[in-house]
């Protein structure tokens with residue numbers, strides 16, 4: 737049984753005081769929640785104060801990115817070991833903003849994902865198509881490439897612990913959510929890709945989050961679909977109240 741995972745991606749938002757306040761609020765809204773896993777990914781520089789603010793809570797700490805090398809002359813980069821050292825359990829890899837704004841390739845993302853696994857961090861592998869790709873009927877080809885290239889060289893046992901986040905780029909920060917049917921179609925397709933790469937058991941174990949304008953009003957409908965195992969939440973995770981409502985909707989999905 738896959739445990740629903742609701743994770744906030746704070747992106748390049750907050751300052752130190754706001755990050756700590758949001759962490760305290762997030763810890764509070766997640767208190768006592770056992771059926772759903774909750775996570776938060778603050779900016780790198782606030783990981784430590786956020787980790788301290790989340791101590792004793794049941795919110796897992798995650799990073800928004802990482803580099804694949806363990807250490808050395810890589811100015812500006814952060815390793816998986818460093819992230820573990822400050823209390824991270826997860827690292828997002830391949831977010832669309834890194835693919836399309838920073839220019840990361842599938843190959844780089846795969847190296848990061850493998851380094852995360854090797855270090856003992858849980859990767860959240862983001863995949864998803866641009867609007868023009870959807871309109872050209874290329875959604876499945878793009879998502880299949882992101883999943884296949886992202887997981888290259890990863891064993892079935894390790895793949896089962898990867899979280900995939902389907903985030904259609906046209907739905908990110910636009911207020912334009914994929915309909916539950918549109919999202920479920922792609923999630924089901926991703927599970928099929930995983931079954932082809934590995935086997936049915938592995939495909940059934942991988943959690944696939946949806947991301948893209950998730951808010952309290954659409955969270956239940958999305959997460960109640962059979963292949964949607966949670967949400968990666970941007971804007972609505974920046975307020976503990978709205979994030980808390982999304983968590984409560986996830987709990988309601990669990991029945």
Ligand code: 13P
Nearest residue numbers: 745908909948949970971
């Ligand atoms: P929004 O929820 O702001 O659309 O962002 C989604 C996202 O990119 C999460 O990683």
